[in-house]
Amino acid sequence: MSSEDTVIRISDVSKRYELYEKPRDRLKQFVLPRLRQLAGLKPRRYFQEFWALRDVSFEVKRGESVGIIGRNGSGKSTLLQIITGTLSPTSGSVYTRGRIAALLELGSGFNPDFSGRENVYLNGALLGFSSEEIDEKFDSIAAFADIGDHLDQPVKTYSSGMLVRLAFAVQVQAEPDILIIDEALAVGDALFQKRCFQRIDQLVSRGTSLLFVSHDQESVRTLTKRAVLLNRGNVVQWGASSDVVLEYRRLLHEEEAAYFGAVAKGLSAKAQEQSLMSVPPVHPAPDSGRLSEVSSSAEDPVPMPERLSFGDGGIRIVRVETLDGDLCPCSAFYPGDKLKIRIVCQSAMESKNLNVAVRLRNKEGVKVYSWGTLNQDMEIRAHHLSDKVFWAESVGINGELEVIFECDCNLGVNLYEVQAAVSYEATPDYMSQRMLHWMDEAAFFQVLMRKDEYFFGGVVDLKMKAEWNIE
Incomplete structure (x- = not known):
């Protein structure tokens, strides 16, 4: 112009x-x-x-x-x-x-x-x-x-x-x-x-x-x-x-971390243990690096540049990949296929009360879906089920954490971005969250359509059925 x-x-x-x-x-x-x-x-x-x-x-x-x-x-x-x-x-x-x-x-x-x-x-x-x-x-x-x-x-x-x-x-x-x-x-x-x-x-x-x-x-x-x-x-x-927008989220995170850090310094050791805002102490492993020094290994399916991530550190996301129903790497899916997303994290501290989450965005930037282990934990607690609660699990120094999310691929034709996050949740309800590592553009996948077999339009397949009566 x-x-x-x-x-x-x-x-x-x-x-x-x-x-x-x-x-x-x-x-x-x-x-x-x-x-x-x-x-x-x-x-x-x-x-x-x-x-x-x-x-x-x-x-x-x-x-x-x-x-x-x-x-x-x-x-x-x-x-x-x-x-x-x-x-x-x-x-x-x-x-x-x-x-x-x-x-x-x-x-x-x-x-x-x-x-x-x-x-x-x-x-x-x-x-x-x-x-x-x-x-x-x-x-x-x-x-x-x-x-x-x-x-x-x-x-x-x-x-x-x-x-x-x-x-x-x-x-x-x-x-x-x-x-x-x-x-x-x-x-x-x-x-x-x-x-x-x-x-x-x-x-x-x-x-x-x-x-x-x-x-x-x-x-x-x-x-x-x-x-x-x-x-x-x-x-x-x-x-x-x-x-x-990513830089804005990073800015908000930095200011929030600075605020809670100032609050934590003003608390006594006993009060700090009882405070909902307290964060578990970080005990770095001898070879662990800062979050800003995270780099992709040869195994990583996509590079993870620093500009696309932020967080307090202590636990970092090292690998995110999309898989088919047989746990084989896959980047193209059709409606009805099994979609799995694997997130692997490395820990430089001892911690529990964690939440690992994903968010899906289409190429237009619209958030299609977000969900995490804490969502599952909240459902288990609400219905008093006997299933294991991820929030109560512990991870140690130099520990590796792997979470696999699974769903039926009911999305419309598009290119999708996977965002991944690991956070510390002081309470099991998203009310007191500290982001340890957030990653934009952690992985990508496409959804295609076999129009001669099954077809629908729009963002998501609602699996509608039709009934009729003609007289």
Whole structure:
């Protein structure tokens, strides 16, 4: 694409706020530095600087969908407000091209005393439409919002879900050049969210550029092609959404590990043993390496680069492979075949309370299924079965742990990625988890179809049956 296709260009954008300890310090800052400067004295600051954004740069092309992710306070909303023009940057420049429709704060741009109908015309006017143009679009807006008679009631009587329905309906019916969404859809029900995502897909296919902010990593991965990760106002990574989401998970893990580490240091030895957040001590074997030094052996079916993994270490995944029903290596399956996934781990510590898990994603990035040994353990405990519980098993220093997952392959035609994980679970219910090793792209397999023998469409085979009666 040429530079003419660029609809958003963010160049070295920074935003600084001045934080005052006392209200009178604001007045001092307004008056005293000037007086000191006139007197030949060095000016003094009466505030602390807070940089919400620091030297942020990226571009968005026409028809491109871009995600923005990061923890609360990372600068996402500040950046969106600067793009829409409701905030001015302290330094740097912002270029936008075309009409912008933004769903930022819930209900922003609505007059609470006006009815929904009146607010449609008000928002339409703000977007540059005449009354006649809004008249033409009104029925479509009302149908998409689907709030019935509430359309003629004051907006201040609306629920959060009704507010976002109406706001989204107005913005998307305007068919903007740039659509910006900041977590607003999270308050909608599942059916409305489905309709919203379908509408977003239509707009993007017609050339609308999308900026999408969400804490839902799967939505960012599947709805956007590229993404930017912000942390404390800085760009940590900019690139393919799948890579950025992985880096975000790694960042969350590191911050969580640092938090629990600080908590553990503040506990006494006795309290640490009783704490649900405590992690078993690591006793490395003489030749064991750090997690970052994990490398594939000659036996490994796929390489395991460091950039695709993270974790606290102590136990590492060394081999992941897909097998057929006879435990032979296999990378192509047909519906109804037996699919087995073998995960082999090596331990550099003594531990129990472990969980080994897999997650399957198709080539579009959609999470198809996730399951682990702890899921099986929870079922055993819930039904008071006599089966062995993996969570209670122990592994020693230099021990090897092998888990084989088995299922019938009822998936649709596609290429599938296997993600593998081993975690420490302080309680047998996923309520207190510490990730020891997570691995993206641990293995791949294909599902094919013999159309002349058995055929179905879609993501998964529901094994439907048909009955009929003809008279």
